[in-house]
Amino acid sequence: MNNIASQSDEIIRAASNSLRAQKTVPIGMKARALRKAHFWGKVRNAALAVGAVLIGAGIVGAVIDGIGFWGVMITGIAGAAAAFVLMRYPDMPMPTTESLKHSDLETLAGKTEIWLEAQQPLLPAPAVKIMQDIGVRLDQLAPQLSTLNENDPAAREVRKLVGEHLPELVNGYKRIPASLKQQDNKGKTPEEQLVSGLKLIDREIETVTGQIARGELDKLAIRDRYLELRYDGAGDQ
Incomplete structure (x- = not known):
């Protein structure tokens, strides 16, 4: 009976995850901006x-004194094919846990938002709600990051928070068996534990944003002890 109940729970959770996958919503404006830039880049390449x-068709026509009906048809097909392929490919690269650690400051917030969006179907609803809040925080943080040098200690601390602590917390939860x-x-x-950890990171991003805005870079240090929650059993079941 226990096995049957366990299997039923697994089916229910899988169905719930499937429904959430269909309802995945964008997180943050910076993710939208990156997608828009990628789209218009493809439009430019297609054009x-x-x-x-x-x-090329004009040059050939000038050399041979016209390309004729079939030349026009071939030119049209070639142009349409080129536009079709370049508007479909390449897909926008999906950020990974590893790539977030090395993202430039200008795109770090947006890439983190895109990564968070991809995690939504795998996480419980309360966590998804907090991730939406984190998206708002990342939008607020992004303009402040533009004031930092890539090699500033403050920049390294932000990457540690957003590119390491946040993904490790989420990945630690995902590694736990559903049962x-x-x-x-x-x-x-x-x-x-996941929800508590996300709330801590949300507040930490808010604190970091304020410190950078006030120029208090000497106070900017990610407080690891507050983020130890992710080790507090979240990945040690």
Whole structure:
């Protein structure tokens, strides 16, 4: 009976995750901006390719005194094919845990938001709600990051928070078997630990944003002791 109940729980959670996957929503304006920039980059490349095809056809026509009906047809097909391919490919690269650690400051917030969006189907609803709040914090942080040098200690601390602590917290939760995510561990279930950890990171991002805005870079230090929650059983079931 226990096995049957366990299997039923797994099916319910899988169905819930599937429904959440269909309802994944964007997190933050910086993610939208990166996607828009990628789209318009493809539009530019497609326009250049079509232009090159037309110029090539014009040069050939000048050399041979016209390209005729079939030449026009071939030019049209070639231009349409080039535009079609370049508007479909390449896909926008999906940020990874590793790439977030080395992202430039200008795109760090947006890439983190895109990475968080991809995690939504794998996380409980309360965590997804906090991730939306983190997206707002990252939008607020992004303009402040533009004031930092890539090699500033402050920049390294921000990358540590956003590029290491946040992904490690989420990945630690994902590694736990679904059957154990509702079990109590040191007073909290892994889901509750995940939510608590995300709240801490949300507040830390707010603090960092304020410190950078006020120029208090000497005070900027990610407080690891507050982030130890991610080790407090979240990945040690």
